[in-house]
Amino acid sequence: MGMEDDLYTRELINRLARLDATSAWKGDLNPAQKAALTYLARANRFSRSPSHLAEYLGSTRGTISQTFKALVQKGYVTERRSQADKRAISFDLTEKGVQAIDAPNLLGRGISKMDQQIKKDLLTSLEVLSRQLLKENGSRAFGVCNQCRHFSARKNGGHCMLLSEDLSPAETLKICHEQEAA
Amino acid sequence: MGMEDDLYTRELINRLARLDATSAWKGDLNPAQKAALTYLARANRFSRSPSHLAEYLGSTRGTISQTFKALVQKGYVTERRSQADKRAISFDLTEKGVQAIDAPNLLGRGISKMDQQIKKDLLTSLEVLSRQLLKENGSRAFGVCNQCRHFSARKNGGHCMLLSEDLSPAETLKICHEQEAA
DNA sequence: TTGCAATAGTTTCGACTCGATACTAATAGT
DNA sequence: ACTATTAGTATCGAGTCGAAACTATTGCAA
Numbered sequence: 485m486g487m488e489d490d491l492y493t494r495e496l497i498n499r500l501a502r503l504d505a506t507s508a509w510k511g512d513l514n515p516a517q518k519a520a521l522t523y524l525a526r527a528n529r530f531s532r533s534p535s536h537l538a539e540y541l542g543s544t545r546g547t548i549s550q551t552f553k554a555l556v557q558k559g560y561v562t563e564r565r566s567q568a569d570k571r572a573i574s575f576d577l578t579e580k581g582v583q584a585i586d587a588p589n590l591l592g593r594g595i596s597k598m599d600q601q602i603k604k605d606l607l608t609s610l611e612v613l614s615r616q617l618l619k620e621n622g623s624r625a626f627g628v629c630n631q632c633r634h635f636s637a638r639k640n641g642g643h644c645m646l647l648s649e650d651l652s653p654a655e656t657l658k659i660c661h662e663q664e665a666a
Numbered sequence: 667m668g669m670e671d672d673l674y675t676r677e678l679i680n681r682l683a684r685l686d687a688t689s690a691w692k693g694d695l696n697p698a699q700k701a702a703l704t705y706l707a708r709a710n711r712f713s714r715s716p717s718h719l720a721e722y723l724g725s726t727r728g729t730i731s732q733t734f735k736a737l738v739q740k741g742y743v744t745e746r747r748s749q750a751d752k753r754a755i756s757f758d759l760t761e762k763g764v765q766a767i768d769a770p771n772l773l774g775r776g777i778s779k780m781d782q783q784i785k786k787d788l789l790t791s792l793e794v795l796s797r798q799l800l801k802e803n804g805s806r807a808f809g810v811c812n813q814c815r816h817f818s819a820r821k822n823g824g825h826c827m828l829l830s831e832d833l834s835p836a837e838t839l840k841i842c843h844e845q846e847a848a
Numbered sequence: 849t850t851g852c853a854a855t856a857g858t859t860t861c862g863a864c865t866c867g868a869t870a871c872t873a874a875t876a877g878t
Numbered sequence: 879a880c881t882a883t884t885a886g887t888a889t890c891g892a893g894t895c896g897a898a899a900c901t902a903t904t905g906c907a908a
Contacts (some may be wrong), residue, residue: 849907849908850907850908851906851907851908852905852906852907852908853904853905853906853907854903854904854905854906855902855903855904855905856901856902856903856904857900857901857902857903858899858900858901858902859898859899859900859901860897860898860899860900861896861897861898861899862895862896862897863894863895863896864893864894864895865892865893865894865895866891866892866893866894867890867891867892868889868890868891869888869889869890870887870888870889870890871886871887871888871889872885872886872887872888873884873885873886873887874883874884874885874886875882875883875884875885876881876882876883876884877880877881877882877883878879878880878881878882
């Protein structure tokens with residue numbers, strides 16, 4: 485495969501994302517806001533701050549702060565201040581926020597209709613590319629809790645040895661900003 | 667593959683595009699402007715108007731008009747008015763515009779470093795997905811000139827039987843908004 | 849313990865996107 | 879000769895984007 489195909493691959497990824505974004509713009513949420521909600525749904529309770537999202541999206545705290553402001557105002561998320569560290573803020577999805585994520589969308593429909601094998605190949609190669617990109621970029625991987633070297637399994641859920649916190653079964657499947665590959 | 671994987675696939679596509687966009691924002695071009703330049707580089711001389719780009723990107727004429735205005739002002743493209751149809755405008759890349767497209771970028775580097783087979787699988791599955799999405803969306807395919815049923819090959823390049831125009835070899839490889847699969 | 853430095857988050861700035869809407873000018877069809 | 883359609887533009891309000899300046903808190907070291 486040559487240079488040409490590489491360019492085309494890049495353009496396809498961007499175009500797909502763009503068409504998905506266009507369908508998002510229609511509603512009351514823009515793509516940045518939608519990306520924030522999606523992240524919140526996948527991140528554990530230690531990883532839902534403006535800083536974490538900024539790092540995940542490759543953005544800045546200032547920008548993300550604005551996005552959360554809009555989301556709070558529209559009732560998609562609520563703010564929760566930490567009493568341990570009075571600087572820290574965490575955001576939680578409201579019922580409305582959860583519904584917005586599950587809303588039908590163009591890209592999701594397209595993916596669901598793909599042939600099983602091709603779909604599987606797509607996911608595999610996207611994961612490879614994603615890893616490559618993050619390495620290139622010096623970004624953190626933002627892996628899942630139960631794949632972490634600070635994770636220890638318990639009968640019901642698990643335990644984080646870094647933060648000394650018990651974890652529910654659901655939580656062990658979520659993104660953690662402290663995650664380091666086992 | 668279940669619902670979960672579909673969601674994850676969608677998120678990966680969006681995240682990849684987002685990280686690529688972030689690296690674009692750094693310079694003097696934003697993602698929308700970059701998408702416009704990329705399109706111009708791939709579209710033939712009959713397909714470089716605001717309307718065509720709007721349709722390609724799933725956007726509106728008003729928005730695209732603004733984007734071209736910014737690009738002209740910054741010297742990346744030039745305007746060319748048609749004398750046949752005095753409403754029509756076409757944009758051409760300047761030297762600066764061509765250079766901007768060839769500039770190194772995060773996603774391009776990531777793709778170039780992938781294993782050949784995985785890269786090929788990625789391109790194939792993205793094409794399948796893209797076709798599925800466009801069908802779903804009722805959008806035009808924006809195929810390449812020489813794959814068109816109005817195309818007829820000539821010794822040097824080709825000829826468009828719809829527009830009655832001769833085509834250079836390079837032009838036969840470009841996107842045409844009139845294209846209909848052969 | 850006082851005195852910074854680092855961290856978390858916010859605000860403001862200017863350029864720009866986004867869809868929607870209302871507009872002008874040119875062309876096509878009846 | 880009308881009228882509908884098409885091509886492009888201007889303007890609006892909400893929001894994004896990075897950058898930079900800002901506040902409040904926390905951590906560390908002398």
